[in-house]
Amino acid sequence: MTTIHIWHTGEVYIDRALAYQEKTIHPAPHTGIFRPSSKKSWLPVSAYFINHPKGNILVDTGWSETIRNNPRGHLGLVASALFKGKLPPGQSVREHLETIGLKDTDLDFVLLSHLHLDHVSGVEHVRHAKTILTSKPEWDAANKDLGYIRSMWRGVPVQTFELEAIPFGPYNKGVDLFQDGSLYLVHTPGHSKGQFTVMVQTSKGWVLLISDVGYSRRSWTQLVLPGAITNKEEAIQSLRWVQEFSLRDDCRRIIANHDPEVAPQMIT
Template sequence: MNVHLMHTGKVQIDQALALKEKGWHPAPYTGWLRSSKRKIWVPVSTYLIEHQKGLLLLDTGWHEEIRTNQRKHLGTLAHSMFKGFLPEGESIRELLQTRGYRAEDLDYVLLSHLDADHVSGLNHVQGASSILVSREEWAAANRGMRYNKTMWKGASLITFDFEESGLGPVDRSYDLFGDGSVTLIHTPGHSRGMFSVLLKTSRASMLLVNDTGYCPQSWEELVVPGITVDDQQAKQSLRWVQQQASQVDYVFANHDPTIKPMTITL
């Protein structure tokens, strides 16, 4: 199994969005009325997984419209909180093309959750055979103001149900191929239906935590993201990641600025 860790540009956020802060400010993660010194740039990662049973993409990163009209693409409210940057050659369409693939070659697009920087580029991969999102995430996204529903307009998303498996922080997961090689672990807290992805072969294992934590400090010190729907669940998910970090060979967070694009063979 080959795992390509790719960056579809980066996003500028307030540091309190990555690591929750407590203080006088009611919503420091917005960056409103906050010093520019508190703004940080972090990568927007996606993962292309070459598996013997199919070609998988985890999250889609930024759409190319970020280059030309991101206020329209993100919406005024979201644009006031964070900014995207997408260099030429780094959209998911371009990254796939560089590796000799088209959207139609993708067997699965796995959407860890439906925040903008994870689904913005969905339009570029609508030709994939199956686009999966958890039923909990889909329900929350279609009733809440947090999400930009235009980002999946026209896409044929397939919802799946987590199963009571005894795996993960809430004992729920979804085994994509039924052989334990690709398991979507329910790690709620940052959002209702978010999942992390556990990859296993006979030789090695990898955990892709997405936004369960933004960087190793998140699970090492149990600091939840700035935006959560349930702090207790978010911390529970981080405790599980902390435990896994000592058992798997690799752990990667979506917005960890220390991680560079690379390919790892498991």
């Protein structure tokens, strides 16, 4: 039986325009620069532990424990000026794993949906997992483009997967992780060049962990894009696919990473 644990691994303080794209005279409202605090809020930073018949899987890694005492050193001057993060005691991925009696060496896969700071910050805590994996397009972009903090994965043995033909997704690209149709990494670009959705088969239907394809149910029901995107057409295609999939009889649940309405829980 597959179970999915939704963990909150801290919070991030962002402008609402980063979650939901706005039409405004401000050239980059998602940065929060020159925007009042009334337009900003704390949102959860999630990670997911999947106990699958073929292995233990962690999806994303939330904040590093370093954010507690050295946020500027961890994020750098620019990012620390734009974003705030907090990590209460017991909420790092290392601490969550300890709570269920596991260490990073017990993880068969760490899947990094994309390499933005609030998704990869805590990868240092799981560096001894058997396989740490992200997509080749995301890895290539993260190691040459702006918007990434490469020191977060320096020295971590990140591996990549090539996009293959699969029966799901806006572009029918990704990978069948166990080659048995039970768990897919679905290419859903737009917010970043190589972002992927984790698609998990349960006894009651599919659960989609959509990362930042959208920030909440409002995103896919109303087709509201995130404020930060690398390609508008791809972002729309990815979000529209989520919307269409949500209407399927075999869709059990769709979970966005920063949705304040999603509480920590276990899906069996």
